[in-house]
Amino acid sequence: xxxxxxxxxxxxxxxxxxKREELAAIRASLAERELELVDLRSQLAxxxxxxxxxxxxxxxxxxxxKARISELRARLDPSAAAKEQAQQARQRAHQTHEEAYGKAxxxxxxxxxxxxxxxxxxxxxxxxxxxxxxxxDLERRTRFxxxxxxxxxxxxAEALQRILDEYEDGAEAATGEGIGAELIRIIxxxxxxxxxxxxIEQELAALRKSEIALLKKQAEERERAGGDLLAELAASxxxxxxxxxxxxxxxxKPEG
Amino acid sequence: xTDDAKLQVTRKDAESSLTLSEVRSALIARGRRDAEVLLTxxxxxxxxxxxxxxxxxxxxxGMNLWFLAGTREIQLNIEDARTLAAFLVKGxxxxxxxxxxxILLGRQWSLCAAREVSDVYPRARxxxxxxxxxxxxCGNYKWHLLPFEMDRLGMLFRETLQ
Numbered sequence: 001x002x003x004x005x006x007x008x009x010x011x012x013x014x015x016x017x018x019k020r021e022e023l024a025a026i027r028a029s030l031a032e033r034e035l036e037l038v039d040l041r042s043q044l045a046x047x048x049x050x051x052x053x054x055x056x057x058x059x060x061x062x063x064x065x066k067a068r069i070s071e072l073r074a075r076l077d078p079s080a081a082a083k084e085q086a087q088q089a090r091q092r093a094h095q096t097h098e099e100a101y102g103k104a105x106x107x108x109x110x111x112x113x114x115x116x117x118x119x120x121x122x123x124x125x126x127x128x129x130x131x132x133x134x135x136x137d138l139e140r141r142t143r144f145x146x147x148x149x150x151x152x153x154x155x156x157a158e159a160l161q162r163i164l165d166e167y168e169d170g171a172e173a174a175t176g177e178g179i180g181a182e183l184i185r186i187i188x189x190x191x192x193x194x195x196x197x198x199x200i201e202q203e204l205a206a207l208r209k210s211e212i213a214l215l216k217k218q219a220e221e222r223e224r225a226g227g228d229l230l231a232e233l234a235a236s237x238x239x240x241x242x243x244x245x246x247x248x249x250x251x252x253k254p255e256g
Numbered sequence: 257x258t259d260d261a262k263l264q265v266t267r268k269d270a271e272s273s274l275t276l277s278e279v280r281s282a283l284i285a286r287g288r289r290d291a292e293v294l295l296t297x298x299x300x301x302x303x304x305x306x307x308x309x310x311x312x313x314x315x316x317x318g319m320n321l322w323f324l325a326g327t328r329e330i331q332l333n334i335e336d337a338r339t340l341a342a343f344l345v346k347g348x349x350x351x352x353x354x355x356x357x358x359i360l361l362g363r364q365w366s367l368c369a370a371r372e373v374s375d376v377y378p379r380a381r382x383x384x385x386x387x388x389x390x391x392x393x394c395g396n397y398k399w400h401l402l403p404f405e406m407d408r409l410g411m412l413f414r415e416t417l418q
Contacts, residue, residue: 048284056283099283211284218291233290 012179019186026193027131031124033200035117040207042110042153047216049107054230056100058237060093065244067093072251112155119160123148127167130192133185140167 009017070089074082112120127145132138144167151159207213222229 051284051287055287059283059286096283099281211281211288215284215288215291218288229291233287236290 010179012183016179016183016186019183019190023131023186023190023193026190026197027125027128030128030130030193030197030200031121033197033204034124034128035121037200037204037207038120038149038152039110039112039117040204042112044207044210044212044216045104045107046110047219048104048212050109051212051215051230052100052102052105055233055237056096056105058234058241060097060100062237062241062244063089063093063096065241065248069244069248069251072248076251110153110155112152113157116152116155116157116160119157119164120148120152123152123160123164123167126164128193128196130196131189132192133189 067086067089070082070086074086124145127141127148129138129141129145132141144163148160148163151163219229222232
């Protein structure tokens, strides 16, 4: 009975196989972490938008009243100190207004579907710039990945799919010039991907420590206790506004 | 102007994706501070018609303040403190303090309430309660304060809170 002929892999081929498996695993991990990062960014931006629309604009109104009070006091007592205080209050009111009505306030709630997440994961796994083979590939992947991120943040699954298709259509089929070259390329891709993973971890940690993340965490804790932190904050600021109005009216009366 | 340079998620421009950047974010830091106050206190109902000895227990930055109302311990949030202070300025009550925490902090808390009252009733001290003093005990200390004195100390509290 003839023995089947089994071709033994050369050591460099075995190494290439191992590295390909390692790269595949790291690609999956990178896609997952990228998704986590883009999700967190979007959620925080959406929460910030909600905070600014619900509470920020009230702070702007409160600071406006405080500025009016300070300006009125400065008219009643035109001392240098009163004038300076009025200027500061007006500056603060302006700053608060700018922040409350700025671009960030327009960000709406972000609730990606499971399908959208799956699609993004796939896009990240295939397109990620840190898996580029050379500089031209890097440039192309970077461009596609940026478009993909925008599409994901906008919740646009069709655009994501189109980006993936376009990328795949233009992807080079060539895998390299021999085992040695491919091995080197894969090792570099793995190194780049690991560096990116580390950068993602750092960004995630920084995001979780940001003011808006801490405020969001407080709101979530409050929600678990059956409360609504933003609504409570808004109510508290409204009361401050009412008091400021009364204070203004009381000051304005003697002036006539 | 506050100095709250914090990390925020934002867009570099309308077309770009969200990125992490360092921007001045006084408004978010302000919400955080106010939220901290809201979350570290608990609400109870307090009626303006209640009489007798009143007090409250508050937590601030992990510290407890103990205020007594007769034999009861009551915990208040800022709104309730305001209500209580309104009651005090009408001249009907003593505050009995039995606080293991630093006196200054305790005094600041009570006077926050007084400050709030002066906002709500800007002319109350001249018109309604001209000479009514409020007795305040804190540990071994005791003061008899006029509303405007409480008001002044309340401003100190405000500054500390800022």
